[in-house]
Amino acid sequence: MVIVGGGFGGLNAAKALGKAKVDITLVDRTNHHLFQPLLYQVATASLSPADIAVPIRGVVSPYRNIRVLMAEVVKVELEQRRVVLDRGTLDYDYLILAVGAQTNYRGHASWAHDAPGLKNLADAILVRERVLRAFEAAEREPDPEVRRRLLTFVVIGGGxxxxxxxxxxxxxxxFVLKRDYRVADAATTRVVLAEAGPRTLTAFAEPLSRKAEEQLTSLGVEVLHRTGVKGIDARGVTFEDGTFVPAATVLWAAGVQGTPLTASLGLEIDRIGRVKVQPDCSLPGHPEAFAIGDMAAQRDKNGVDVPGLCPAAIQQGKFVARCILDDQRSRPRGEFAYLDKGTMATIGRSRAIAQVGRLKLTGLLAWLAWMAVHILFLIGFRNRFIVMFEWIWQYITFKRGARLITGVDREGAEPPSLRAQLNVTTREPAEVAGRTA
Amino acid sequence: MVIVGGGFGGLNAAKALGKAKVDITLVDRTNHHLFQPLLYQVATASLSPADIAVPIRGVVSPYRNIRVLMAEVVKVELEQRRVVLDRGTLDYDYLILAVGAQTNYRGHASWAHDAPGLKNLADAILVRERVLRAFEAAEREPDPEVRRRLLTFVVIGGGxxxxxxxxxxxxxxxFVLKRDYRVADAATTRVVLAEAGPRTLTAFAEPLSRKAEEQLTSLGVEVLHRTGVKGIDARGVTFEDGTFVPAATVLWAAGVQGTPLTASLGLEIDRIGRVKVQPDCSLPGHPEAFAIGDMAAQRDKNGVDVPGLCPAAIQQGKFVARCILDDQRSRPRGEFAYLDKGTMATIGRSRAIAQVGRLKLTGLLAWLAWMAVHILFLIGFRNRFIVMFEWIWQYITFKRGARLITGVDREGAEPPSLRAQLNVTTREPAEVAGRTA
Structure with missing residues (x-):
């Protein structure tokens, strides 16, 4: 059988079948499983890429019935029961698709260049470099207005x-500007969070999302409601009410959609391009092929729309593994039921919110709970230990451990795209002399 | 005053002047100080980039008389006492140049593409990606001959x-192939170390370099002496005796040379492009301008040619700081004397050599000494702690913590250059089906 995708869904399905009588080929286009919930900490220089990623081979190496291929899936031929790779093909008896989702620009693909999303390590490293380069450019910038643009960060989407x-x-x-920069200073920094709807964090109860917004405001973040985006370019963001915010760094966090591979299946998809699956997560008309995780649209056994969250993908991965074992034992498959174990979000030091059933936590307690849960869900002792150490160290020192700009090519120059980006911010050549005797 | 370069020389000069009555501008084209002696561990997936690099700003932030600029130096106008940056200029009273060296391809610049050197983080990440991609391609490769080429690593230069x-x-x-791969196996791997001279590690006494070669051989490395290179391309390496070794990964470690900036000073340079400096490390005719570290050619007070090693750069950095303080107090400057504190090299687990004066160590003892010295010389508690943890963890588990291929662009595809590289290794499309039921 073939599993496509080594994310939370695919990897958990593979592990659940790791002792079963099936030969599994796990295909992923990267060599690592990524712990996406902490990706934003790579983008903001708290953690290193290797702290939140593990080689897929390393995770499944104890199971001799699983082989791993790093390859791109070009298409899935459901009738022929065949997966076409960028090089070669794979026939299957069972197929588990778990290819995830991609950033949804709502028809404005051209915004991607100036407002990257945050779906993989390359995204996170790109954002980290932009932010750090913006700080560096601000330190060299004599024009206060240009400096202010360099130190303005706009985040689109209040999830x-x-x-x-x-x-x-x-x-x-x-923290960083205050201590390490001379010209650029913290008072000039501006962080804007723009949400198109009437409130942020709609997955939480309203009092909690209000609390989160208070916490954001206490950190200096401007939270805007009912503020849709009209345009994004290298200079900044234009909102639907006509306001223009000059900003060097814009991040797109306003939702995801199905991938082209999901659309190419030729099956019914929902309005954000996820494929509609049966109660047992199989594809309509193809009981041998499953789709799980962010790529699948499903209303579960209890009438709940399964959310695009890690726990849902993990649960579906384990569920479809059970379905395959049920088939082998000629037992009827069950129907998937999503178990909501709660939701949490962190805002900063001692600032977080958590909601578990009727229990609602905010502040320090929610923050500690958030950290504990995230460390437990990381894979492997090494990553747990290092992430814990980094958090403790950063809590004490206020330092960021991974403030690295590595995107220099082998001749030492910035890649063309980044140079272009910097040029936009530095239109006039300026004297930086003066402070040196 | 201006310091160009945040490596061992420049950073130590800056810190030594951090409490003096001078206004310092420290210019570097990256934002970090790099601990180069451990760069090869990033290239081989043992350590993460952030483990061996610290933000220059973070290091000098306690000194209020130092400001840091991330900028490229275009040229140095010694007569006008001015440094021209890619954007803006800096006038100086004192200048310390510490720009380091670059990989020396001995007139074969075209080899750089297929045989990267190892001078900065971008190099190390590139090599890491090539090695890991070669493993992945080997796992998919049905042709045993192509597979062997993918699993052959050639290192040029026995320093x-x-x-x-x-x-x-x-x-x-x-370690990695044995556990994590199914098709590609350790027995197929080939590592070749080619040295043009009669022995490796000429900086060490002959018995020690013989010992090191024994240790390499025990790990399965083929050590070739008197083996110069005639050509390198995407297929492999041709040696001067006509032998061709097909190899997907080739690393160039056969020496360094001065940078174009050093040559552009218009002063006398030695045969590898280093600028010849006075006994006080100043440039001939320019007592206000110093050159230190790998860019400088100097015979010291005791007639010793100062080697291109970190300790020499550190000592010169501190020395020129003292010269500037001597000037301020109207005292005569001294002459630089290099203090050889010993040399060490590591080969692998419990395999290393060390030479301190007459003391010679090999094996476990040398290896422990090597680790202790390298951890002590790392900057900052965080990096020391994490590197120590990684080494202990890897010693126990045989795992590599940073086996990450991150060089995917935002659409998830490999960058064109890497894709081209992979295509070379996979000329014929092949079926990878068969092992999947």
Missing amino acids: ATGVEMAGAFAELSS | ATGVEMAGAFAELSS
């Missing part, structure tokens, strides 16, 4: 990712 | 970097 990024930007700016 | 890279390649291949 968990948007809120976490806005909080982390605000902390990074204030 | 410390070459020896350390060859040993680390051998360990990475055997």
Whole structure:
């Protein structure tokens, strides 16, 4: 059988079948499983890429029935039961698709260049470099207006990712700028979080999202409601009410959509391009093929729309593994039921919110709970230990451990795209002399 | 005054002047100080980039008389006492140049593409990606001959970097391949270390370099002497005796040379492009301008040619800081004397050599000494702690913590250059089906 995708869904399905009588080929286009909930901490220089990613091979190496291929899936031929890779093909008896989702620009693909999303390590490293380069450019910039643009960060979308990024930007700016820069200063920094709807964090109860907004405001973040985006370019963001915010760094966190591979299946998709699946997560008309995680649209056994969250993908991965074992034992498959174990979001030091059933937590307690849960869900002792150490160290020192700009090519120059980006911010050549005797 | 370069020389000069009555501008084209002796461990997936690099700003932030600029130096106008940056200029009263060296391809610049050197983080990440991609391609490759080429690593140059890279390649291949791959296997791996001269590690006494070669051989490395290179391309390496070794990964560690900036000073340079400096490290005719570290050619007070090593750069950095303070107090400057504190190189687990005066160490003892010295010389508690943890963890588990391929662009595809590189290795499309039921 073939599993496509080594994210939370695919990896958990593979592990659940790791002792079963099936030969599994796990295909992913990267070599690592990524712990996406902490991706924003890579983007804001708190953690290193290797702290939140593990080689997929390393995770499944104890299971001799699983082989791993790093390859791109070009298409899935459901009738022929065949997966076409960029090089070669794979026949299957069972197929589990778990390819995830991609950033949704709502028809404005051209915004991607100036407002990257946050879906993989390359995104996170790109955002980290932009932020750090903006700080560096601000330090060299004599024009206060241009400097202000360089130190303005706009986050589009008030979901968990948007809120976490806005909080982390605000902390990074204030802690790092205050200590390490001379010209650029924390008072000039501006972090804007723009949400199109009437409130942020709609996955939480209203009092909690209000609390989160208070916490954001206390960090200096400007939270805007009912503020849709009209345009984004290298200069900044234009909102639907006509306001223009000059900003060097814009992050897009306003939702995801299905991938082209999902659309190419030729099956019914929902309005954000996720494929509609049966109660047992199989594709309509193809009981041998499953789709799970962010790529699948499902209303579960209890009438709940399964959310695009890690726990849902993990649960579906384990569920479809059970379905396959049921088939082998000629037992009827069950229907998937999503178990909501609660939701949490962090805003900054001692600032977080958590909601578990009727229990609602805010502040320090929610923050500690958030950290404990995220460390437990990381894979492997090494990553747990290092992330815990980094958090403790950063709590004590206010430093950021991964403030690295590595995107220099081998001749030492910035890649063309970044140079272009910097040029936009530095239209007039200026004297930086003066402060040196 | 202006310091160009935040490496060992420049940073130590800056810190030594951090409490003096001088206004310092420290210019570097990156934002970080790099601990180069451990760069090969990033290239072989043992350490993360952030473990061996610290933000320059963070290091000098306690000194209020130092400001840091991330900028490229275009030229130095010695007569006008001015440094021209890619944007703006800096006038100076004193100048310390510490721009380092670059990989020396001995007139074959075209080899750089297929045989990267190891001078900065971008180099190390590139090499890491190539090695890991070669493993992945080998796992998919049905043709045993192509597979063998993918699993062949050639290191050119038997100095410390070459020896350390060859040993680390051998360990990475055997530990990682053995556990995590199914088709590609450790027995197929080949690591070749080619030295043009009669022996490796000429900086060490002959018995020690013989010992190091024994240790390399015990890891499976083929050590070739008197083996110069005639050509390198995407297929492999042709040696001067006509032998062709097909290899997907080639690393160039056969020496360094001065940078174009050093040449552009218009002063006398030695045969590898280093500028010849006075006994006080100043440039001839320019007592206000110093050159230190790998860019400078100097015979010291005791007639010793100062080697291109970190300790020499550190000592020169502190020395020129003292010269400037001597000037301020109208005292005569001294002459630089290099203090040789010993040399060491590591080959692998419990395999290393060290030479301190007459004391010679090999094996476990040398290895422990090597680790202790390198951890002590790292900057900052965080990096020391994390590197120590990684080494202990890897010693126990044989795992590599940073086996990450992050070079995917935002659409998830490999950058064109890497894709081209992969295509070379996979000329015929092949079926990878068969092992999947």
